[in-house]
Amino acid sequence: MSTSRKCSVAGCGVYVPASILMCRRHWSQVPHAHRALVARARSAYQRGEVEGIELEAVEARATATVCAPPPPPGAPAAGVTYQGVRITYGGRLIDCAVTTRGGVLEPHESRHVCDYAAGFEWGYSGAGPLQLALALVLDATADPQLALDCHQWYMWAAVSQWGASWLTTAGEVRGWVEQWQREGDGAADAPLVVEGGGE
Numbered sequence: 001m002s003t004s005r006k007c008s009v010a011g012c013g014v015y016v017p018a019s020i021l022m023c024r025r026h027w028s029q030v031p032h033a034h035r036a037l038v039a040r041a042r043s044a045y046q047r048g049e050v051e052g053i054e055l056e057a058v059e060a061r062a063t064a065t066v067c068a069p070p071p072p073p074g075a076p077a078a079g080v081t082y083q084g085v086r087i088t089y090g091g092r093l094i095d096c097a098v099t100t101r102g103g104v105l106e107p108h109e110s111r112h113v114c115d116y117a118a119g120f121e122w123g124y125s126g127a128g129p130l131q132l133a134l135a136l137v138l139d140a141t142a143d144p145q146l147a148l149d150c151h152q153w154y155m156w157a158a159v160s161q162w163g164a165s166w167l168t169t170a171g172e173v174r175g176w177v178e179q180w181q182r183e184g185d186g187a188a189d190a191p192l193v194v195e196g197g198g199e
């Protein structure tokens with residue numbers, strides 16, 4: 001069987017085998033962490049562990065990193081990743097670390113905008129998750145007022161839903177913000193959150 005389809009990036013006319021998401025040139029622009037997520041979702045799909053619609057959502061997220069509009073002034077590129085891990089030692093929680101661009105995202109900058117907590121948390125509604133939501137929107141938009149306005153909704157819609165480890169991108173965070181700008185605090189059906197991932 002030799003079906004083919006167009007590269008999934010909008011406006012790209014390159015034909016690729018149906019089993020391939022996008023052309024080589026565009027695939028090379030997808031952040032490494034997202035390529036790994038697609039590979040993992042595909043093998044899970046082949047094993048029958050995830051539905052086709054879940055695979056499509058992961059693939060759409062990878063495509064979105066290439067199609068994403070340019071970042072606002074001072075904000076990181078759409079493919080820049082944020083990754084959270086819980087560090088435990090002897091069963092005790094030591095830290096909730098958030099990494100980005102080869103370094104650590106610290107709470108202090110967001111605490112100047114609104115001070116909820118000395119550290120980040122996620123997976124529930126509370127002070128630590130509010131600080132993380134604020135810090136992520138602040139970092140991804142470089143807009144303190146916008147971050148102040150929508151971080152509570154973002155915490156509720158996204159950050160409070162995350163598991164032990166998570167991965168998101170600046171483009172995704174801005175996608176949530178855009179949804180909030182379109183639909184307000186009632187916006188419910190926010191972009192898919194995939195937990196885990198990264199290398």
Ligand SMILES: [Zn+2]
Binds near residue numbers: 007008009012013025
């Ligand atoms: Zn292409």
